[in-house]
Amino acid sequence: MDGLQLVSSNKICGGYQKVYSHESSELLCKMNFSIYLPPQAEGGDVKLPVIFYLSGLTCNEQNFISKAGFQRYAAEYGVIVVGPDTSPRGVKIPGDDESWDFGVGAGFYLDATKEPWSKNYRMGSYLNKELYDLILQAFNNIVDPNRIGIMGHSMGGHGALVSVLRNPGLYKSVSAFAPICNPTQCPWGQKAFTGYLGGDKSEAVQWDATELVKKYDGPPLTLLIDQGTADKFYIEKQLLPENLVEACRSVEVPVILNLREGYDHSYYYIATYIGEHFDFHAKILKA
Numbered sequence: 001m002d003g004l005q006l007v008s009s010n011k012i013c014g015g016y017q018k019v020y021s022h023e024s025s026e027l028l029c030k031m032n033f034s035i036y037l038p039p040q041a042e043g044g045d046v047k048l049p050v051i052f053y054l055s056g057l058t059c060n061e062q063n064f065i066s067k068a069g070f071q072r073y074a075a076e077y078g079v080i081v082v083g084p085d086t087s088p089r090g091v092k093i094p095g096d097d098e099s100w101d102f103g104v105g106a107g108f109y110l111d112a113t114k115e116p117w118s119k120n121y122r123m124g125s126y127l128n129k130e131l132y133d134l135i136l137q138a139f140n141n142i143v144d145p146n147r148i149g150i151m152g153h154s155m156g157g158h159g160a161l162v163s164v165l166r167n168p169g170l171y172k173s174v175s176a177f178a179p180i181c182n183p184t185q186c187p188w189g190q191k192a193f194t195g196y197l198g199g200d201k202s203e204a205v206q207w208d209a210t211e212l213v214k215k216y217d218g219p220p221l222t223l224l225i226d227q228g229t230a231d232k233f234y235i236e237k238q239l240l241p242e243n244l245v246e247a248c249r250s251v252e253v254p255v256i257l258n259l260r261e262g263y264d265h266s267y268y269y270i271a272t273y274i275g276e277h278f279d280f281h282a283k284i285l286k287a
Contacts, residue, residue, distance in 0.1 A: 004138055007032060013075040014039035017065055022134065026126040027088040028119065033131060034061040036071055040078035041142045049147035049285035050080045050135065051278075052127070052171075054156030054163075057188075058105045060085050064153075067267035073278035079285070080143060084123075084131055086155070091120045101188055102195050108183075109159030110207045112196035121196060124207075127159070128167050147285040149173035151277055153270060154233070155180055155188075161209035161223065161244075168218020173284040175224035175277045177270050178231055181244035182210040188238050210244045213253055222254040224280050226273055228263030 007019040015038040024031045040048055053070075055063050061083050064070070074081050087107035093116050096103035107123035136145050150171045152160035157179025164174040183189020184204050193204045205211040213223075227234055227241050234241075241257055248255035258276075263269040 004134075012036075013071040015041065015071065015075050017071060019061060019065075024088075024126060024130060026122045026130045027091070029088050029091050031089065031126070032061045032085055034065045034081075034083040035135070035139075036065070036074050036081040037142070038071075038075045038078050038080065040075075041080065044141040046142070047144035048078050048080050048142055049149065049282075050082060050143055051173075051281055051285075052132075052148070052150040052160075053081055053083045054109060054127070054150070054152030054159040055083065055086050056152070056154030056156045057086070058100050059156075060089075060105070063267070067271065068274050069271045070274045070278065073275050077278055077282040077286075079278065079282065080139070082131070082135055084127055087123065088120045093117065093120065102192055106155065106192065108155055108189075108192045108196065108207070109162060110193075110196060113200075113203065114196055114198040117196050123159075124163070124166075128163050128170060132170070147172060149175075149281045149285055151175045151177075151281070152179065153177040154239075154265065157181075157225075158183060158189075158209065162207055162212060164221065164223075165209060165212035165216050165218075166206070168216070172219075173281045174221065175226065175280055177226045177273070177277075178228060178234065178239055178265055179209070179225060179241070179244075180239055181225070182208060182240040184208045184211065185243065186238045186240055210240070210247045213244065213247050214251055216251065216253055220254075222256065222284075223248060224277065225255065225257045226260065226277070227257065228260045228265065228269050230262050231265040231269075233265055
């Protein structure tokens with residue numbers, strides 16, 4: 001496949017978990033992404049739905065594919081799963097590795113407008129334009145372009161929700177584990193948005209799911225939010241799912257909030273409920 005280099009390939013649950021690298025025109029650096037090809041993809045004679053999965057702070061394309069145990073469900077439902085990295089790698093902007101919640105590993109799936117970040121930190125366009133189109137073109141024999149969903153965790157949950165709400169119709173289904181639901185109102189979001197976007201609040205709300213849903217006028221959409229009650233970031237008011245639920249209900253956008261008693265922010269929690277999320281997406285994408 002033009003421009004794609006195979007980094008690794010491992011057989012799992014009858015399919016193949018692969019990682020590819022490519023040169024990104026949006027981020028101006030080499031990027032990795034993971035792709036799980038279920039057994040139904042073999043032979044290339046059937047078009048399958050795709051789910052994009054967005055990881056959280058400090059992660060790369062490896063965390064989800066090695067910890068979540070999703071492959072058995074992707075194989076069961078016949079779903080291709082794509083996982084991008086969480087930020088540009090190797091662009092060496094001064095200060096990009098000084099904190100765990102900003103810079104490397106913390107791209108927040110937005111397009112930075114503030115120097116020096118604006119040149120490379122364009123994860124919003126990378127995900128929803130460049131990588132999206134690359135998957136459709138490079139795997140066009142097995143990808144159904146009309147059946148694409150998105151999910152994510154924490155910062156990636158924020159990215160999934162924002163990507164759906166900013167790009168009506170691009171994704172048919174969306175779910176999120178412990179998402180940052182109202183970033184303009186929490187410390188993580190305020191730090192990242194000030195750094196990437198400057199102090200312009202009118203720009204910040206364009207990347208905040210709680211604000212975006214109030215103006216959503218795209219195709220019918222149900223938001224599935226999953227939240228552990230023992231998640232320290234939920235307790236510390238970094239995630240604020242109730243704010244998003246209230247905004248959804250104010251404009252009659254269907255929303256499901258599952259509160260999971262005793263579960264934390266980790267991949268142990270994700271692995272416990274990932275099957276329910278695949279069931280949710282499969283029902284919509286196969287309808």
